[in-house]
Amino acid sequence: MGNTGFEKKITLLRPNDIKPTFFKKIAAMGIKDMITFKNVNKWFGKHHVLKEINLNVEPGEVLVVCGPSGSGKSTLLRCINRLESLQSGEIIIDGIKVHGRETNITKLRAEIGFVFQQFNLYPHMTAIENITIAPIKVRKLKKEVARKLGQEILDKVGLGDKAGSYPSQLSGGQQQRVAIARGLCMQPKIMLFDEPTSSLDPEMINEVLDVIRNLANEGMTMIVVTHEMGFAREAANRVAFIDEGRLVEIAPPEKFFKNPKNERTRLFLSKILAR
Amino acid sequence: MWGYYLEQLIGSLPLFLKGLGITAAVSILSLVGGTIIGFFLGVIRAGGIKPVRFLIGGWVDLIRGTPFLVQLFIVFFIFPDVGIHLDALPAAVLSLTNLSACFICEIVAGGILAVPAGQKEAAAASGLSAYQQMRYLVMPQAMPTILPPLVGQYVLLIKDSSVISVIGVVDITRVGWLTVQRIPEGLMVFGLVGILYFIICYPIIRFSNLLEKRMKFGKYRF
Ligand SMILES: Nc1ncnc2c1ncn2[C@@H]1O[C@H](COP(=O)(O)OP(=O)(O)OP(=O)(O)O)[C@@H](O)[C@H]1O
Ligand SMILES: [Mg+2]
Numbered sequence: 001m002g003n004t005g006f007e008k009k010i011t012l013l014r015p016n017d018i019k020p021t022f023f024k025k026i027a028a029m030g031i032k033d034m035i036t037f038k039n040v041n042k043w044f045g046k047h048h049v050l051k052e053i054n055l056n057v058e059p060g061e062v063l064v065v066c067g068p069s070g071s072g073k074s075t076l077l078r079c080i081n082r083l084e085s086l087q088s089g090e091i092i093i094d095g096i097k098v099h100g101r102e103t104n105i106t107k108l109r110a111e112i113g114f115v116f117q118q119f120n121l122y123p124h125m126t127a128i129e130n131i132t133i134a135p136i137k138v139r140k141l142k143k144e145v146a147r148k149l150g151q152e153i154l155d156k157v158g159l160g161d162k163a164g165s166y167p168s169q170l171s172g173g174q175q176q177r178v179a180i181a182r183g184l185c186m187q188p189k190i191m192l193f194d195e196p197t198s199s200l201d202p203e204m205i206n207e208v209l210d211v212i213r214n215l216a217n218e219g220m221t222m223i224v225v226t227h228e229m230g231f232a233r234e235a236a237n238r239v240a241f242i243d244e245g246r247l248v249e250i251a252p253p254e255k256f257f258k259n260p261k262n263e264r265t266r267l268f269l270s271k272i273l274a275r
Numbered sequence: 276m277w278g279y280y281l282e283q284l285i286g287s288l289p290l291f292l293k294g295l296g297i298t299a300a301v302s303i304l305s306l307v308g309g310t311i312i313g314f315f316l317g318v319i320r321a322g323g324i325k326p327v328r329f330l331i332g333g334w335v336d337l338i339r340g341t342p343f344l345v346q347l348f349i350v351f352f353i354f355p356d357v358g359i360h361l362d363a364l365p366a367a368v369l370s371l372t373n374l375s376a377c378f379i380c381e382i383v384a385g386g387i388l389a390v391p392a393g394q395k396e397a398a399a400a401s402g403l404s405a406y407q408q409m410r411y412l413v414m415p416q417a418m419p420t421i422l423p424p425l426v427g428q429y430v431l432l433i434k435d436s437s438v439i440s441v442i443g444v445v446d447i448t449r450v451g452w453l454t455v456q457r458i459p460e461g462l463m464v465f466g467l468v469g470i471l472y473f474i475i476c477y478p479i480i481r482f483s484n485l486l487e488k489r490m491k492f493g494k495y496r497f
Contacts, residue, residue: 182397183401
């Protein structure tokens with residue numbers, strides 16, 4: 001492998017996808033991080049849930065995060081779009097302080113797609129309505145424009161024929177793909193996934209992972225919390241292990257799986273790979 | 276004798292219709308006011324900052340935990356002591372509006388809290404403002420829970436409005452009191468009073484039942 005996510009992004013972008021800002025970024029030199037954690041600490045009351053997290057994610061990079069239950073993976077993700085507050089440190093997205101006082105949080109959130117373990121689709125709306133509500137209300141797209149975009153994205157996740165279906169009429173895997181489409185429909189800079197396949201029946205896991213894999217190939221910047229280590233191996237640029245709120249280990253997959261430095265990572269991997 | 280009284284009663288029908296008008300007017304005013312204020316309070320109670328939530332909760336419990344008659348007396352007889360002079364009719368509307376706002380607040384807050392938290396989070400995560408989350412996602416999902424008890428509350432409000440007769444508002448009940456002094460046939464007079472209330476309330480009850488069925492089997496799927 002050896003590719004940084006950034007190089008990958010260059011090779012995979014089609015020429016007309018490259019925006020002027022892209023070159024400006026290169027001109028500014030040094031690869032600017034898309035997501036930066038600086039000494040992040042998070043408490044729930046007396047419970048210290050995230051401890052001194054430092055982390056950078058480059059544009060186009062795919063970071064897989066794993067760790068035992070309760071270790072703080074969801075909290076880490078939820079801090080990135082300020083669904084949770086921080087007690088100290090800061091998170092910077094594309095140059096903007098997420099928890100800054102002056103930060104327009106709704107504007108920032110519009111740039112970050114979030115996919116939940118439980119899908120959280122809107123039950124009173126059809127698939128196409130689910131994915132176009134935010135583009136219409138937040139991005140102020142015309143309804144027809146949003147629908148057209150939405151239909152393209154549904155096609156892309158393999159659900160072109162389900163635009164008119166309600167969530168209750170879809171399988172778990174289909175619902176999760178609609179949820180991913182909902183994030184993509186905002187044309188975000190970043191996609192965050194919180195255990196996107198762990199409430200799915202085994203036979204539906206791959207259809208969802210395939211969609212995420214395609215996004216990785218297109219150069220989307222992503223953090224994926226998952227225990228699907230096969231997916232991590234092929235799609236991730238780096239894999240991180242979190243334990244009791246600490247970022248214990250972070251390394252490219254070949255190193256992470258073959259030769260983990262930390263004893264706890266080893267223990268965790270042996271448990272999870274034995275399953 | 277009965278025939279004579281009946282004739283008299285028919286003679287005072289215009290007075291009854293006037294009473295009906297007052298009851299309807301007072302009910303509609305406080306029903307509309309109570310709904311608007313109740314929704315407003317309910318939304319804050321379900322999602323506002325703690326001290327405000329606590330304040331509203333306290334007020335609602337106080338109003339729900341005391342007899343309406345006492346509240347009405349306070350507005351009509353005690354408010355003047357602190358310089359607020361209200362005629363019987365405004366005092367009645369004010370008290371009834373407050374009462375219904377408090378009950379509706381609880382209904383609305385309950386409906387909102389019954390919407391899974393993940394719905395709001397998903398909406399927030401895609402950049403919708405707090406108002407947009409409420410308007411497009413939370414409220415549409417809360418409405419099936421809110422509507423049936425809300426309409427039921429309207430029936431209670433209309434019946435509770437009979438209490439305002441004691442401070443001299445000439446509503447249906449008051450007309451009954453006045454009439455029975457001329458026509459000492461209580462059963463007949465208050466029978467008519469009851470029938471008039473029933474005529475207003477029955478369609479609403481039917482509507483409430485209909486809504487309940489609709490909401491159960493309607494387009495809201497979970
Ligand atoms: N809203 C909250 N209030 C209080 N404690 C919380 C809250 N949310 C999470 N926690 C606690 O914070 C810790 C980390 O939770 P988190 O959900 O981030 O873990 P996780 O790694 O995602 O676990 P899982 O694999 O089970 O999803 C847990 O101990 C949890 O009990
Ligand atoms: Mg979690």
